[in-house]
Amino acid sequence: GKEGKRYVIGVSQCSEDIWRDKLNEELKTATFPEDEVSLQFASADDNDTLQIRQIEQFIKEGVDLLVISPNQAHAITPVVNKAMRKGIPVILFDRRTDGAYTAFIGANNVEIGRQMGDFVARQTGHRGSVVEIMGLKGSSPAADRHRGFMQSIAKYPGIKLVSLQGDWTKASGKRAILDLKRRQGADFCATIDYVFAQNDRMAMGALEAGVLGKRTKLCGVDALPGPEGGMRLVADSVLSASYIYPTRGDLVLKLALNILKHRPYSKENLLQSALVTPDKAPLMRMQADEMNMQQQRIQDLHKKLDLFFVRYHHQKVYLLFTVII
Ligand code: FRU
Numbered sequence: 001g002k003e004g005k006r007y008v009i010g011v012s013q014c015s016e017d018i019w020r021d022k023l024n025e026e027l028k029t030a031t032f033p034e035d036e037v038s039l040q041f042a043s044a045d046d047n048d049t050l051q052i053r054q055i056e057q058f059i060k061e062g063v064d065l066l067v068i069s070p071n072q073a074h075a076i077t078p079v080v081n082k083a084m085r086k087g088i089p090v091i092l093f094d095r096r097t098d099g100a101y102t103a104f105i106g107a108n109n110v111e112i113g114r115q116m117g118d119f120v121a122r123q124t125g126h127r128g129s130v131v132e133i134m135g136l137k138g139s140s141p142a143a144d145r146h147r148g149f150m151q152s153i154a155k156y157p158g159i160k161l162v163s164l165q166g167d168w169t170k171a172s173g174k175r176a177i178l179d180l181k182r183r184q185g186a187d188f189c190a191t192i193d194y195v196f197a198q199n200d201r202m203a204m205g206a207l208e209a210g211v212l213g214k215r216t217k218l219c220g221v222d223a224l225p226g227p228e229g230g231m232r233l234v235a236d237s238v239l240s241a242s243y244i245y246p247t248r249g250d251l252v253l254k255l256a257l258n259i260l261k262h263r264p265y266s267k268e269n270l271l272q273s274a275l276v277t278p279d280k281a282p283l284m285r286m287q288a289d290e291m292n293m294q295q296q297r298i299q300d301l302h303k304k305l306d307l308f309f310v311r312y313h314h315q316k317v318y319l320l321f322t323v324i325i
Pocket of ligand 1: 139221245
């Protein structure tokens with residue numbers, strides 16, 4: 001329960017998927033040693049209006065700090081500004097708004113786009129037909145990854161690039177490629193050399209469309225561990241590369257506590273990350289799985305401890321009761 005806790009942190013997630021789940025679990029685990037913190041989660045299902053309503057609710061409840069991943073930058077800016085005006089510190093993570101905030105934590109998405117562009121350019125021998133599937137329009141990682149990717153690709157006149165609009169979902173990756181087929185024809189799709197999808201889910205959607213050629217290679221971003229994640233897809237060479245998009249819930253919580261306890265903190269907190277290719281994927285996958293197992297162990301232990309304290313409390317009450325009668 002949250003009784004007696006000194007700090008309530010509202011976490012406003014724009015979406016629900018395995019990347020967000022991983023982050024939420026890491027945030028929860030990070031609170032175990034911190035008795036004075038309680039987390040409240042809201043998930044907006046990729047919907048600006050819903051996210052605005054959820055943040056309004058957090059403001060009304062008087063949370064002590066907000067952790068927000070804004071769905072679309074413009075739309076979420078006013079409500080974040082409002083929270084800031086009311087004196088609630090706001091941490092933006094992974095995605096940005098274009099207004100006020102206390103601190104940002106996340107990866108450098110321009111750099112991710114640039115490195116994926118360099119990778120694709122190298123792999124194609126600096127020529128060929130490349131298709132980019134972008135994430136949700138107006139979400140900052142989509143704009144940043146596109147900008148970085150373009151910076152790299154623009155150096156090579158031999159690469160013909162077509163950029164398509166997606167929305168981060170797998171279905172949007174499939175839709176984008178099927179639209180392309182309708183516009184440019186089946187032959188065009190079959191001769192694409194590389195598809196760079198701005199996340200692994202859209203890459204899998206593009207593959208599922210069933211119109212890409214045998215020679216078409218795919219790469220994405222996220223490289224999540226686990227059976228559904230992109231790390232496995234790279235290890236199995238379904239994707240020829242991905243890029244770890246770090247979650248680091250532990251660091252998000254640490255930043256939150258520094259702000260709440262008036263300790264020094266940086267406004268901009270960039271998370272390190274890395275390109276994942278099939279040669280490196282098996283080792284990286286082993287390490288990621290090990291990390292997951294450790295986190296699971298900590299969560300199991302925590303559950304046990306909670307149960308222990310519940311029983312201990314019952315016994316104490318029972319003893320007191322016997323003494324009284
Ligand atoms: C998860 C996600 C990731 C992507 C990120 C961008 O919700 O869609 O797949 O890398 O958000 O903000």
